[in-house]
Each structure stands twice: as structure tokens, then as C-alpha cells.
Amino acid sequence: MDLGLADATAVVVGGGRGMGLAAARCLADDGARIALIGRTAAVLDAAADELSGRGSPDAVGLVADTGDDAQVQRAFDQIGRRWGGGLNILINAVGPSVQGTFDDLTDEQWRTAIDEGALGMVRCVRAALPLLRAADWARIVNFAAQSTQRQSPRLAAYTAAKAMVTSVSKNLSLSLASDEILVNVVSPGSIASEALTGWAESVGVDSSDPYALMAAIDEHFGHPAHLPRAGLPDEIGPVVAFLASKRNSYMTGANVNVDGGSDFT
Structure with missing residues (x-):
């Protein structure tokens, strides 16, 4: 399917590996220009080289820690200068690393989970919004988790952070509707x-x-x-790519499970 992404501009936060890279590959196959944001230069450079080989013009990796607002803003400023205009697609694929039961988790672990899993996304959306608003069309896709709908005691803080992603995304789908920026969530299992x-x-x-x-x-x-x-990361990528594309023209505020089957919620 032609997703209409030839010459579209896309940022994939956490796109150097895993599900973020799987989504970036699908965008690259359709001809999108892609910037990857992450913390490890070697990983980002290798991924950008792969995306260039798949058909992404000017694929680039930018080092930034999403826990640092100044680094995030610098990365998006670079993107604006590099591409000279609007941004069509923002994908946030970063998740928290914290695991543990409620009884075991410290305050610091709770703060880390929320910062890694939710506030990083908030910082990236905030920095990207001027570029998204300047584009002819724009999409935001945020990664949550199916565990927000089917709880696990060992994922208390992780799930709380992902629930915040879902809630903020729903709010953004409403508040950005007048700009016709579509905002959706993918919840991997x-x-x-x-x-x-x-x-x-x-x-x-x-x-x-x-x-x-x-x-x-x-x-x-x-x-x-x-x-x-x-499931496999490559089974997530096409779903994200569709939500991020011009082919998705009327779907916003949705939370799409990709989880191998679960109870409807």
C-alpha cells in the first residue's frame, strides 16, 4: 500500500532499535525522510545507514536524552534547520526500564518510570509542535502498553507511566483537533x-x-x-506506519492494541 509518505518528514524517538526501528523501516520503505532520536550515537548511526539503504533520503540520527528538556529542544531545532519547515510525523517509542511490585518500588523508581515513560514523550511533543503545526498535514503516534488494560503486579510503575501516555495522548487528540493533527496510541502486548x-x-x-x-x-x-x-517488532511497524501516514485521515484519539489477542476494553 502506498502510504503517501514520499518526501514526508518523520521523527522517531527511540527509533534506533526494537519497535521504534521497525516503524522507521516501514516509513523508509515508503520514502519518508527520517530523523532518529536516542541516547547512543553508534546505534543511531547504524540505524540511519540502514534506513538510507531502504530508501529514506537524508536519514539521520540525533543524540538526545529525552529526560533533558534542553537536549530535546536542541534536537528539534536541528531538525527544523535541516529540513527547513514543517514536520509531518512524530513517533514516540521510548518506554521505562523500571520493573517491580508496588511493595518493592522506591520513590526514585517511580519518578524514573514516569520521567522515562511519559514525561519524555511530553517534552518531545512540546518541542515538535511548532514544526507539526507548520506542516501541511501531521500525525503523532505514541507507544503505550497493553498492560494498562490487563494489569501485572510486577509492572506497577511501568504501567502507570504508560497509562499517563494514553491519557495525555487522548487529551492531545482533542486539543490538537482544530489544527487537524491526528494523535493516536499503539499498545503493544x-x-x-x-x-x-x-x-x-x-x-x-x-x-x-x-x-x-x-x-x-x-x-x-x-x-x-x-x-x-x-509478537515480533516487525509486526508492530506496519500498524504504526499506517497511523502516522496520510492514509490515516480520520482516525484520532484511538488506542490500538497489537497484542496477539486480549479482552476488549
Whole structure:
């Protein structure tokens, strides 16, 4: 499907690896110009080189910590100067690293989870808004999590941060409607991201086997899906790309589950 992204401009925060990179690949395949924002230059440069090879003109990686508002603003200022105008797409794919039960979590861990998982997104949207408003059309896609709808005791702070992403995104879909900027959320379920596969290896599970990975998730987190396997990052990318594209012309304020099947909420 032609998503209408030839020469569109896109920023993918957390696009150097995992689900963010999977989304960026889909945008690149359709000819979008892509800037990746993350914290590790080598990872970003490698990803930008890959995207250039897939058809993204002028793909670039920009180092910025989304926990630092000044760094975020500098990155978006660079993007504005580089492309000389508006921004069509902002994708926020960064999530918190904090895990633990309510009884175990410290105040500092709660603050870290909210800052990594939600306030980073807020900073990026705030910095991007002048560029998004200057574009002929604009879309925002934020990553939440299916665990906000099916709770797990071990993901208390993580889920709280992602619930904030969902709430802020819903508010943005309303407040930016007059600008015709569409804002949607994607909620991945058990996806074999780098963080999840790293955890699996640490508990002795073959992370390359999506069926074994789902069995371990069920045992440790109680998050089984209707399908008997974990998902793959490349199964998220096309969904995000559609929501971020001109093909999506009337869908805003939605929370789209990509989770292998769960109860409707």
C-alpha cells in the first residue's frame, strides 16, 4: 500500500532499535525522510545507514536524552534547520526500564518510570509542535502498553507511566483537533523487544523461540495472549506506519492494541 509518505518528514524517538526501528523501516520503505532520536550515537548511526539503504533520503540520527528538556529542544531545532519547515510525523517509542511490585518500588523508581515513560514523550511533543503545526498535514503516534488494560503486579510503575501516555495522548487528540493533527496510541502486548528478550535470557529462556518466550511471560507476569506466542517488532511497524501516514485521515484519539489477542476494553 502506498502510504503517501514520499518526501514526508518523520521523527522517531527511540527509533534506533526494537519497535521504534521497525516503524522507521516501514516509513523508509515508503520514502519518508527520517530523523532518529536516542541516547547512543553508534546505534543511531547504524540505524540511519540502514534506513538510507531502504530508501529514506537524508536519514539521520540525533543524540538526545529525552529526560533533558534542553537536549530535546536542541534536537528539534536541528531538525527544523535541516529540513527547513514543517514536520509531518512524530513517533514516540521510548518506554521505562523500571520493573517491580508496588511493595518493592522506591520513590526514585517511580519518578524514573514516569520521567522515562511519559514525561519524555511530553517534552518531545512540546518541542515538535511548532514544526507539526507548520506542516501541511501531521500525525503523532505514541507507544503505550497493553498492560494498562490487563494489569501485572510486577509492572506497577511501568504501567502507570504508560497509562499517563494514553491519557495525555487522548487529551492531545482533542486539543490538537482544530489544527487537524491526528494523535493516536499503539499498545503493544508481549513483543520480543530487546528488553524482553534480554530478560528472557537472564531467566534461562530461549528468546529466539516466540512460543517459549510467551510461556515464560505467562509464568512470570501473567500476561498471556490468545495466540500462543510472543509478537515480533516487525509486526508492530506496519500498524504504526499506517497511523502516522496520510492514509490515516480520520482516525484520532484511538488506542490500538497489537497484542496477539486480549479482552476488549
